[in-house]
Amino acid sequence: MSIAFIGLGNMGSGMAANQARSGRPVRAFDLSAAALQRAEEAGARPAASAVEAVEGAEVVITMLPAGPHVRKVYEEQVFGNAPRGALLIDCSTIDPNTAREVAGRAQNEGYRFADAPVSGGTIAAEAGSLAFMVGCHEEDFADVERALQPMSRATIRAGGLGAGQAAKICNNMILAVTMLGTCEAVALGERLGLDPERFFEIASKSSGQSWSMTSYYPWPGPVPAAPSNRGFTGGFATKMMLKDLKLAQDAAAHADATTPLGAHAEAMYALFDKLGYGGADFSAVIQMLRGRLDLLEEFQSKA
Numbered sequence: 001m002s003i004a005f006i007g008l009g010n011m012g013s014g015m016a017a018n019q020a021r022s023g024r025p026v027r028a029f030d031l032s033a034a035a036l037q038r039a040e041e042a043g044a045r046p047a048a049s050a051v052e053a054v055e056g057a058e059v060v061i062t063m064l065p066a067g068p069h070v071r072k073v074y075e076e077q078v079f080g081n082a083p084r085g086a087l088l089i090d091c092s093t094i095d096p097n098t099a100r101e102v103a104g105r106a107q108n109e110g111y112r113f114a115d116a117p118v119s120g121g122t123i124a125a126e127a128g129s130l131a132f133m134v135g136c137h138e139e140d141f142a143d144v145e146r147a148l149q150p151m152s153r154a155t156i157r158a159g160g161l162g163a164g165q166a167a168k169i170c171n172n173m174i175l176a177v178t179m180l181g182t183c184e185a186v187a188l189g190e191r192l193g194l195d196p197e198r199f200f201e202i203a204s205k206s207s208g209q210s211w212s213m214t215s216y217y218p219w220p221g222p223v224p225a226a227p228s229n230r231g232f233t234g235g236f237a238t239k240m241m242l243k244d245l246k247l248a249q250d251a252a253a254h255a256d257a258t259t260p261l262g263a264h265a266e267a268m269y270a271l272f273d274k275l276g277y278g279g280a281d282f283s284a285v286i287q288m289l290r291g292r293l294d295l296l297e298e299f300q301s302k303a
């Protein structure tokens, strides 16, 4: 199965490397020469352009920053240059409407298309253990799953075209809301004299339990792998969470859905970002709620 891989940034570099490691021929392209060189070192064959990368490819995978990049790459470089019938898979996180529009164009041009955003950060991208949420026609899913296999620990079909993006932004809206709730409760408990570690023991076995608590507790100690144990470095950056929350709010406005907590979460993370903490893990928002931003000095943006 020959792969064209476009977008070799933080996520795409590890993903393309896993495709190459599985023995598939990979032609890679990125606007950044340094990214292209890393891909070559990982076993991919660099291309001079996206057009060159997709020529003769059976599968085209894109991992780009946002909707406008995805639209531009597909409309200006992939369509008409990848062989008709090729499977096009966009793994970027973008809004469901753009995903559906690009998918519609792809179908008109004679391609099969899937939106397949991921859960899991750069560590999972490097380890080949991402979770993919897929929007595609049912008859294409087996091929999509096979194409994603070297990068995946789980590939789940969410529904038709655009459904993968819908699942992604809804999931991340839950994540933001439960994290903010957890942070507020820990900060309140502290004021009330509770030991945050003891509170974890109680709430993680009570109805306050969530993934934000048991896998990502914003206080050091109870969950050793959580970014709270390493000064909120690494993990999932506030500015990335903010991007996903904005996508959720745009989608909600489009669909006339009521998402007041999602809107509030977006406002909270926008404020935290504006204060200069866009590079901190999203669970670091607990320090704002505790009135202890002084503990996050290293993240204060210089811009």
Ligand code: NAD
Pocket (backbone or CB within 6 Å): 006, 007, 008, 009, 010, 011, 012, 029, 030, 031, 032, 035, 050, 063, 064, 065, 066, 069, 072, 073, 091, 092, 093, 094, 118, 119, 120, 121, 122, 236, 240, 243
């Ligand atoms: P990134 O900015 O590190 O990488 C994007 C790459 O795309 C860059 O190397 C850039 O040069 C390249 N690019 C941009 N326009 C291009 C074009 N026209 N042609 C070729 N290359 C082009 O971003 P990332 O962190 O790898 O994220 C990629 C996507 O994955 C985003 O949509 C993001 O929301 C999503 N995502 C990221 C994470 C994460 O933890 N980083 C987790 C889940 C999902």
